[in-house]
Amino acid sequence: MKFALITGGSRGIGKSICLKIAELGYHVIINYRSNDNEAEDTLNQVKNAGGSGELMKFDVSNPDEIRNSLNNWKEKNPDSIIEVLINNAGIRKDALIVWMKDEDWKDVLNTNLDSFYYITKHLIQDMIVNKYGRIVNVVSLSGIKGLPGQTNYSAAKGGVIAASKALAQEVAKKNVTVNCVAPGFIKTDMTKELEENELKRLIPMSRFGNAEEVADVVAFLASSKASYVTGEVISINGGLYT
Ligand code: NAP
Numbered sequence: 001m002k003f004a005l006i007t008g009g010s011r012g013i014g015k016s017i018c019l020k021i022a023e024l025g026y027h028v029i030i031n032y033r034s035n036d037n038e039a040e041d042t043l044n045q046v047k048n049a050g051g052s053g054e055l056m057k058f059d060v061s062n063p064d065e066i067r068n069s070l071n072n073w074k075e076k077n078p079d080s081i082i083e084v085l086i087n088n089a090g091i092r093k094d095a096l097i098v099w100m101k102d103e104d105w106k107d108v109l110n111t112n113l114d115s116f117y118y119i120t121k122h123l124i125q126d127m128i129v130n131k132y133g134r135i136v137n138v139v140s141l142s143g144i145k146g147l148p149g150q151t152n153y154s155a156a157k158g159g160v161i162a163a164s165k166a167l168a169q170e171v172a173k174k175n176v177t178v179n180c181v182a183p184g185f186i187k188t189d190m191t192k193e194l195e196e197n198e199l200k201r202l203i204p205m206s207r208f209g210n211a212e213e214v215a216d217v218v219a220f221l222a223s224s225k226a227s228y229v230t231g232e233v234i235s236i237n238g239g240l241y242t
Helices: 012-023 036-048 063-076 102-130 141-145 151-174 196-202 211-222
Strands: 002-006 026-032 052-057 082-087 133-138 176-183 233-236
Touching: 002 012, 012 026, 012 036, 012 052, 012 082, 012 133, 012 211, 026 036, 036 052, 052 063, 063 102, 082 102, 082 211, 102 133, 102 151, 102 176, 133 151, 133 211, 141 151, 141 176, 141 233, 151 176, 176 211, 211 233
Parallel strands: 002 026, 002 082, 026 052, 082 133, 133 176, 176 233
Antiparallel strands: none
């Protein structure tokens, strides 16, 4: 059996990614923080489509929870290797910098950037030894362009992009690839309070994207077909370039 870990797999983009990665033949390990019902729903959808998976509840912003969960899994599966990692879990807490609370800066950095470090560091050792791995990080247009009201989120996503480019060069010889996808506006809980009718005027394709449209690109980068792509950032934004 081949194993893939998807963080933030209970809802939105992560839910779609779980389904697409399961279609590639992976047993999907579905991480989430709190929404048990939605996580169960993802797992049921994976199984109904003929795939297999399991839930792994932990807070990606908490290094101890990450370590404990991944160590427990490894104890139960000593001979198995998680060869695909999708760092997707993310939050935003927007405010102009003068109004930003220190805890909102820290929460967003911990959840979007530090999680990349702790989870990737934990899993990459096996990938290097096995001489195969795929790491895909879900970043954002904000991390490329910077968006007002999102200094915390832009810093976190921009940090993941730079770290991915560095890591891609560290592990390229070991057949481990590290890439990012940068969505624009995608219809999920994260964007439900935004006015699509107003914002779509900014988008050449005149609409928000769907989670599946992101997941298809992630699945390609996570597949063996993307064998010569590394250190890249692919925008998925309907033409909304910087
Ligand atoms: P979403 O609908 O709000 O879903 C967020 C997912 O992340 C949920 O599964 C949630 O779990 C999980 N999560 C959040 N904090 C977590 C934590 N501390 N530990 C573990 N899991 C956590 O978000 P989305 O729109 O699908 O976003 C997915 C990724 O795409 C994020 O990295 C986001 O920054 C990025 N992105 C989204 C858009 C967009 O327009 N939607 C655009 C650019 C980039 P629970 O269900 O348990 O809360």
